Amino acid sequence: MNNREKIITRVQKELIGPGSDLFECSDKVNFSDEIIADKPLLRYFSGILYPKKNAIDDFPEVDDESDETPIEIAEEKNDNATASDNNDIIQPVISKEKEDDKEVQYSASTFFPSQYGISFAISKDCPELKIKISFGNYKKAKAKEIAIEYEGDSVELIEQYELDKFVEFDAENKLLKQTKELNKKEKQQRSSCLNSLKKDHRDSGLYKTLTKLFFKDKYKRYENKIETTISIQDIKKSDNQHYRILLSNIDGVNTEDWWKGVINKEKTFITDHLWLHVKLYDQPNNIYVVKIFLENTLLFPHTKFAFSKESLNMACLFQTEIKVETPYLQPFNDYKNNLYKSDEDRMLDFLYREKLSYGIGHNTACTWENCDDDTQKPRWVSSTFLPQFNVKNQSTNISSVDKKCLEIKELSEFNNNKKTIISNLEKLAQSYSKWIDEEEKIKLLNEHDRLLGLNNIKKCRTIQARMQRGIELLETNSMAFHAFQLANTAIYLQMFQNQWHFSKKKDGFEPFEIIENPQLSYQEYATKDYPDPNNTPRWRPFQLAFILQCLPSFIDENSNDRNLVDLLYFPTGGGKTEAYLALSAFLIFWRRLNYPDSYGGVNIIIRYTLRLLSAQQFERATKLILACEFIRKNHTDLGNERISIGFWVGGSTIPNKINNDQNCAEQELQKVQDRLNKNQPSINPFQLSNCQWCNTKIIGKTQPNVNPSIGHRIYKKSLKSYCLNKNCFFSENNEGLPIVLVDEDIYKNPPTVLFATVDKFAQLAWREEATSLFNYNGNRKPELIIQDELHLLNGPLGSLVGLFENVILSLCTTDNQKPKIIASTATIKNVEEQVKGLYNRPVQVFPQYATNADDTFFSKTILESKRRYVGVLPTGRTQTMTSLRLNAALLFARLEIWKDSVDKTEADQFWTIVSYFKSLKHLGRFSNKIIAELIPEIKQLQVRYLMNVFPFNNNYSKLPYRNLELTSRIPNERIKKNLDKLNISFDGNLEKYQSFDIVLATNMISVGLDVERLNIMLMNGMPPNTAEYIQASSRVARKNEGVVFSLFDPNNTRDLSYFEGFIPFHKTFYKQVEPISVTPFAENALDKMLFTSMIAYFRHKMGYSANNMATALNENGNKQKLMSEFNQLFNNHSFADEEDKQVISTIINELIQQWDNKIQNSPKDSLFYYGGKHETERKKNLLKSVQEKEKTDDKLIGMQSMRSVEPSVTIKIKKF
Template sequence: MSVKENRDILIGRVKKEIIGPGSDIFQCNEDFSNEIIEGKPLQRYFSGILFPKQLQPNGSDNGQEEMKEEDEDDLTDLTSDLTEGETKEIEVFEEEDEIEKTDTQPKYTSNTFFPSHFGITFAVDKSCKSFRATINFGNYKKANFQEIKIPYNGEGIHFLEQFGLNHFVTFDAESKTLSQTQKIQRTKDGKITPEYLHFQDCLKSLRQNTDKDFALYKVITKLFFKDKYKRFENSISLDIDISKIDAAPNKHLQLKLSEQPNCNFENWNKELKENLVFHLKLYSNYADKYYIKAVLENKVQIPKDKFSLSKEKVNQVSCFQSEVKIESENLLPFRDYKTHLYKTDEDKMLDYLYREKLAFGIGHNTACNWENAQSPNTPQWIESTFLPEYDVKSQSSETDKIKGEILNIKKLSVYNTDTKSIISNLIKVSEAYKNWIEDERKSASGNELGLKNITKCEQIYSRISNGIKLLSENDNALRAFQLANTAIYLQMFQTAQHFSTKKEGFEVWERSEILQHNFQEYGKLDFPSDRVPEWRPFQLAFILQCLASFVDENSNEKELIDLLYFPTGGGKTEAYLAVSAFLIFWRRIQYATSYDGVNIIIRYTLRLLSAQQFERASKMILACEFIRTNHKDLGDKMISIGFWVGKQTVPNKLKNDNGKDAEAKLKKLQSKFNNGTYNPNYDTNPLQLSNCQWCNTKIISRLEQKSSTYQIGHRIDRQLKSHCLNDACHFSEKNGGLPIVLIDDDIYSKPPTILFATVDKFAALAWKGESTTLFNNGSNRKPELIVQDELHLLNGTLGSLVGLFENALLTLCDNPKIIASTATVKNVDKQILGLYGREAKVFPQYATNSDDTFFSKVIDESKRKYIGVLPTGKTTVVTNLQLLASLMFARLEIWKKSTDKTDADSFWTLLSYFKSLKEIGRFSNKINSELKPIIKQLQVRYLIDNYNSANNYLKLSYRNIELTSRIPNEKIKKNLDKLDIQFNGDLKDHKAYDLVLATNMISVGLDVGRLGVMIMNGMPPNTAEYIQASSRVARKNEGVVFTLYDPFNSRDLSFYEDFVQFHKTFYKQVEPLSVTPFAENALDKMLFTLILAYFRHTTQYTHNDTATALSYDEVKNDLKNNLVQLFQTHQFAQNDLELIFEKIDRILDSWRTRVQDKGDMKYYLPFKPEQSLIMPSSENSDEEYPLKAMQSMRSVEPSAEILIRQY
């Protein structure tokens, strides 16, 4: 079966288990409209339920209520005949109140937890006279024993007579069903009846004389034990005359459903019959339309002390699978596209771009959907839904106007000597874009907003054309461009040949037959896969538009910040890596004597992202270095990459760091090699380098297949040197090793070509005088490019502190080019102005429609489906457990139905996102104690819990992993590798993981193609994170995201009620980002750190012993003439500038006073505060001391230890 068909099975199972009907195996109609279930429906279903009202002791039906659910129904009858081991695994399912009882916790009415009404609001044209409303729901009553039948294939049916069960059970050979011949009374007058004892003896004999997994026993057990409930379908259609709906305030139309002509209430409870009401409210004070609110209400009242999900009456008067549907030919958009005066310019522009994506309604305690929701066409109907879904359309980066040889990376490399054809093909790119712009100008029809966008597109066209012109006129630029393309091609070649089949890497002994090619051979060899490397049009265009920033020294484009704005997984990383490769080769060709040192700084905010992206960047650097070794004119200095991050990720020192240094960690690892205790499944490489990024040989490997001895590709001499253990590799030890620098000491002594870092690490500039080498303060050119990936993460406090400190970094790099990238952005002009004091240029640029930028286009295909779930009568924690159990049961269904059992792989590993570590901690404790038993209950219910099927959940307790900040750094890479382990189709013997619990750590950088299903536990704090995190699945094949909303959270509820429209326009819904680098709090935290970093790297006062040598007047003048001048490129008020001067004076006065009081001092001596000028900001002592420097860009409160004494 296809992945999409398997996804449908998954979604179908969730709908059956969460809302119903269809959650049992008893015989019924194909559409399950008359299903029979085992146990009470309120304990079976989790959403779509319309409850009666809780009557408070004072007679009120809407008082504030502490939400609580009882679950008195037990599984005694079901489990009494199971084995002792099986019984232990099935626990009674009781729900706890998960709401924290705190003073800040809002109080909620009973309708929040047990909703007694729901509905939708929609709009119709004022010419509309009437519309049709249809109310659908199911209600359940106890089934009599004659109605209860279970499909059975007839296997071993002769045992019925053999063991005397034919008196109780009959088999219909024609319909192939088993049913009861009589109703067995279990007790009478408080005693077990003889007939029941006889039945038990017969059933016991069957069990003892047949196989444990024999289906007949299980079917009979299910047939007799526990009450069964039958569903009755209800559908009431009403033709509503709008003139009869009173539009006066506090007036509306009420229709008792049982009084309507076509209502069949034969199977309704008497109270439900009298109290099920349909309300219609008309809002007529609008010029061109009526707004109509349609609400279904259950007005049955149940006293609070009798309100329990296990009570028979509560089940009888509740409505299930509830739905309201409106049909009319006069439906109008619920919200109009209007350019309101109070909106920002950006909001007006977004309204214009999304003007065709219209909403036609909104839900109340439910979501709503309408016909043609995936298209701009006007619908003929709108309906409520408790399981809303929306297929977010994919974006294609392909265009018919640019294809084939134009995009072929090899054709753009040095392997193509026809440079004229290269230029002519590139011109086709710019011309195709120009023609599109002209078409869009016509589409704009003079609209001011559209023409404003088209002007921006024309600027992009001009820059692309100028880049092509530079290549045609400047031979050095063209050669650097071709070499950059060559590097990308070689990187892709190596990846296809060595990384596609075995991502976890090869042992050395597996590499003997793998050939390594020389540079010229790569030009002649066929590419290792069917997909020939090609640029996506936007990548090539972006590279071209950036060229002038480096080649043309008279260009002002270097001052612009180019923001690469493209959906997650679209190829942004390859685009800026190609620009980086161009700059590396350009410097070596154009500046033969000053190219060395740090060329490029690439920064990230999260360690998970930096770890994954470092590997991708390393592949490119290895390709560049391979090219350099084959081209003598590219210099004799190695092209390298350095990993500059905190010591929690990699050791920062080579030696002498209290056991945290590289030498100590490698010795510890070597001792495990020597004594045979090394375990590759648990022990990790402390240096975060797992594989050679050229040939994919493991850095820790056995040299021979039968050997138990491991070696590691690291060696410490005067520095840490890394190499590939494969002697045939171009980066083996004999060939010079890997150009990868991992230790701070080595990075400072031999600065790498690309400095790969986290933003937090740059606080070290204030503390480490030796870090001055990163800015090439000798004869080499300073760093010329800063890449900031995932720009949207630089907001709030982090963004403000980074934005302030950035002034020092930009000065030290001497006005570098800045490239940023993100998949979600809003208010970007102000954000970038706050961060860098520069103008932003977004690429690619929209013109007249949000679906088309020429370089990207929304297509009808969709890989990712979003589905919303809102619990009714259950907490989110319990619903989450049921949802996970349903998904894990569904993957078993897929496995059973598939011919190729590996088809289940796309949905085997479930990704569950939580908003906080607290939520994960609470949930992880339930995996073994609650989740496993629920999965087992499901499999028992469907009679497929045999020995083999039990492997679906038995190992769940240790086949789950976490991706959160509480996971040690050395385990992150190993956990990421575990996600790549595929399900091999063997239910009993496989190594694929079942469950991943994650926080926002995964929202960027996680790229695992096999992941196909995810649960979002509540809406994250912002929409950008929702988009980013949910984009971790369905990157390769079709997948689904279930968003579980909290009915107690008003923000969650509002997103759920507007589910379809939100997902239809969620890039528009991204909240604006805020950075305030000159706010007083930011100045107090970061200004001294900035000043310290600036002067330690722009003067001769770099070393630790020069702290007292500063001339304070010189310092003040320098600051006001240079750094403060850079401050003024940012937007802030004049009084902010006065505040900055005031704080600078206070810092310098304190510096002077400190030196005068203490005399000879260092910048910093650990554990010697009296001899140190500066103090870590995290220390508690002397909170007002102004010379505290930050050691991270994050505002972290001092930690405290709590000592618990036991008496």
């Protein structure tokens, strides 16, 4: 059993059972006769079939004794899930929380399923169904049945302390056994003897084992396996084709250990209330749908429905399972969903037609034989409360493509054989063409499928033609070929440096403070071997193909492809970033070679939506820019202006001003220096912790026994960054790092690559200096816009971005030049409408499916799998309770791995648990329970397994200090530091380790988080959309085997539905992604963003950017010109219908009129776009912030972010 299986098995044992205790049982494999030191309802959280609740109050109990709990053993006290589990009465509670789910919410105590089952399909010639039912029921164990393994240490103390009357040691079988049932007096004598042992040997294994053996009532499991065969004819003869039978009436069933009790003064037998139902439904195509379910019809008094009640424990079935065997199983389809499907949904059905489902659950999940392999027809279908599915890996290895063709160094300028390079590129395009030919030959079953396939193949041929065109241009255009080689050289250098200086495998040390080893000259890279000879840098075929198909967009400005949005669609971790960074490098070099007099300013805009994503991706982009600059310094034909990158984000992320402002760069640097002088740890406020060329820390020691130095300084009113390594190419003596971090510097010296968040662009309406970003100084406009994680631009954010994008594209466009747009994502749906709403352009998705979702030529689904999904549905517990138990089980499982491993560092693979929450509210609720409830939970688990001793107790003792949060409420300066902490591995030393135990996260981790050591995740509830579920869960198992536990809320109908169809959903979850909605011309979007867009256009497109030029509206016919030009932006928009255009025109007129009124009503020269927070007679603001909205009646509100944020309100509690 590998480590992943150990973790899943531990979760199954703790949440469902059996196998959750140390007591001896005869079945050491399946624990079918286990003995536990709890009532089973207090121990298990799922897989339970309850009786029905009733309002009857009169219910005498049958021998419902209290558990013995020794006062002398504090660790054993209250070994239950949470305090709430001990409530005498479990009441349904209606929640008033409405933040996340529209449905009415109930506490999970309302979900006590008294029936559950599965539905599946069979052919109509099926004669009969073989049904197997299994479950466990529990009864109080007898003393002589209770034993526990013990090696025999100090057993002589048993007789010495007169405990031999109560326990005996079986030396042959290594067991401690109770000898007899004890009366009250004997129990007191036993406690007295044990207290004497405790006084002298409290830390001994014998004392702890005897404590476990003696105290608390024990419950024994009785296995029930029932088999029956039901003919289809018998079902059809039943009323409404509904066959039912009592389990007790099935031949061969032994009911001796089934519960018998008294309800309402009448004897009641569970045997009269356990029913098996089989229902048959006629379907087209010679199919029956069969629904089989178990039902417990026993009416149990509501007032006695408590987990501590022994009678309720006896009336429940545990570890329940229904299994049906038949060779006549057929794929199961939800026929109702086949109606009214969109063209895209029909296409997806066609592509995923070979992904077969054979059943669905009802209050449970459904699984079947070989559920991971669609090539084999199953012979059985079964219910399960712990469904598992291995999501297949995607392979990018193509046997028909020679690896030599893909070697990056061979495509760089370190290879001067152009003919060979072109030939190798041709081989890639030809291999793709042959694959398309083969796909076209595939015989499809019907005309509908054939037409869908041909439509896809036509798109594939378009891609192949674009690749071919790119190769032809490289062959015929020497300047383009040179730029292509330089781009490959940059990628190679970046990867070389990364492997040489950033690889953790190198000599086993982490990123260091200072290095003095010399760096290589440019020429040495041509001859020096790659640092890892077994991992020669190669393009994945899809990356190189994407680069080739996009090249004509840059080389040929008249190409129709220039207006096309090229969307790179590939699973998370596939290498999308490297592909578009290579295109960025190509454009940088192409502009410098082809336009030596106008290449300057911003060439490329790269935009992200989340802070976490931008922080990590900025480092990756910076590595490439440093490589490009290194190349420039060694090529005289690439110009004198440095190739640079700028980080243009909000002031809460990085200082936006050099000085004379709160939290300006000068002040932040001084704070860092002050802390360093006091030997205090300091957080780098500039999001740049290491030199991205040689990995030397930006804040570090240059000599022993001296205070650390800082690789930032203010020079001539600018922030200069440099590497502290004097031998580095980017040291202070070598001009430093070409990185621009502060807004003032970005405006003064626009970087080659502008790296930004989408929110920042709203500042165009507020900042006159931002005009410089669009190169109004004779340089060419920005030519490439890259939007990573396109799927995040949806809903309100996508709508506001889509509206404002009209202005950005206008600012990047001249009469003969428009920007190219490249986007990337791992999840798409309705992408044509989304791109139309965002950019008013057509889109081409790459790579393109042909006839099957498993093969695009550039990627193939293979049988291997790194990531397994495991579903969990609590029964009778809240989701929060279950999350605590599940986290405890995972923390205990990693301890077991550590204990059993020879190499203790092996546990690192599953040491840090990522716990995902769909909102801050849910995360906060759990975070507050770590100390009060999670630590006691894991502690009790270790007590149960006699592992609550040193060093095992270090597994939880520092949990409050070893949990990390990655959410939007974390200060920006801590985000980068937290990411670095996640990379700290568990070193195998349980006594003292630095790695984190739990990471609490929200959707911030859905994109951009790439930490190879993370391999275990808990999804607490289904996220708002499938895309987020896929993206977030893909953060684990990126390199090694991993597991994602999906914990569903049974009282949320959406969650329950996903659990019931767990395996069908995970087989096709890329197909299940919900359509993305972008409505840039909705009323709310126009109200919030239209005026902001208008001001940005007037200032930066029409040339009136200076802050004191707000009155220029009334000059030179500007009012009519603005009205005409701004209307034209939307009149040409394909997403806007005639009604939208009329509404927009009306609003534009009203806004311009209000603007004009403000000019007329303001003293001369007193109206500014924005002159500051405090207005005076001589300084009035045209723009009002959202926070000022309540103070004004006009509509001239300017958004400062793309987020739809209303003013916050402070509430003071006067009396509590």
